[in-house]
Amino acid sequence: MKVIAIYNIKGGVGKTATAVNLSYLASLDGASTLIWDLDPQGAASYYFRIKAKIKGGGQKLVEGKRGLDDAIKGTDYENLDLLPADFSYRNMDFFVEMTKKPEHRLNKLLKPFAEEYDYIFLDCPPSISSASESVFAAADVLLVPTIPTTLSLRTYKQIKKFFKQEHYDSMKILPFFAMVDRRKQLHRLIVEYPPSFMPCLLDSYIPYASEVERMGVNRAPLGDFAANSRAAICYKTMWDEIKTHLFPAL
Secondary structure, three states: EEEEEOOOOOOOOOOHHHHHHHHHHHHHHHOOEEEEEEEOHHHHEEEEEEEEOOOHHHHHHHHHHOOHHHHHHHHHOOEEEHHHHHHHEEEEHHHHHOOHHHHHHHHHHHHHHHHOOOOEEOOOOOOHHHHHHHHHHHHOOOEEEEEEOHHHHHHHHHHHHHHHHHOHHHHHHEEEEEEEOOHHHHHHHHHOOOOOOOOOOHHHHHHHHHHHHHHHOOOHHHHHHHOOOHHHHHHHHHHHHHHHHHOOOO
């Protein structure tokens, strides 16, 4: 089982679109896949046409008083399940901090699924907190969508700095450029000449595209309604690249 977290301190950088499309692509490979919508806004749950609601709230899940498997829902796609969001996740930091060894809480919750799922995707809210640190410990890979702008690069550097300060494995961090608009000179310049502080930057990037915005209208991954679009092809290329990082010997 590989745990893939899609994370950034900034909002509006394409985290949920990435989580939805990559989890869908993983399921198309025939891999048993789970996506956990950790954002109280519930956008990933919305895309998959599943109500963002956990019976009894998120606290019982985090505390282990209710099994995650009881809350998991099947999606419209084969091999792909969803653990929905809940508005109570806005208090996720409190839930995590109240448990023993909070930094390892998510890892403990996910460990029983090692034989059931090949991939677990975590769609993370835009924050840095106790819950985030639990994500950092649980994830095999931390995908960081980054818009090619000065402020987004600054945010990425903050994440790297935090990892160094807290002694997390920075090799887990795989940044990639998202919402790339090649009509903009700055976007083109940064994509073509990426900064040296992004040594693990993925070669593939996701363009700014209307098809991605239409995911909210169609409530579906790109592969379901725009499989031949440029954005869908870019996500496929990215997924293939990510797999080479997860399984370097293959």
